[in-house]
Amino acid sequence: MPAEWSDENGGSHRTWARLRLIPGWARRRGQSMSVRLRRTTADDLDFILAAEHDEENLPFIGQWSREQHMGALREEDIAHMTVERVEHGGRVGYVILTDLGRGLSRGRG
Secondary structure: OEEEEEOOOOOEEEEEOOOOOOHHHHHHHOOOOOEEEEEOOHHHHHHHHHHHHOOOOOOOOOOOOHHHHHHHHHOOOOEEEEEEEOOOOOEEEEEEEOOOOOOHHHOOO
């Protein structure tokens, strides 16, 4: 599926990606959609925590505390991204990329 990502300098990037969306969301609304990735902020954590702890998602998503997510937002080698539908910007999932090593999560790679 096409994915768009905007970096901190306002640059826009498009790529093809396979992302795991919140399972119930995809099943209820169909499997095909255009999404974009953006850096997760503290304002997204209620959505992410609710998704992680939803009974339907428990078998598929590891559970972190709010503090663990906040720590990941500050880590140089982690990209914590929120997945949004391009059409209306509604959140549909998230992805955490780890062990990036060279500071790629902060746009310096």
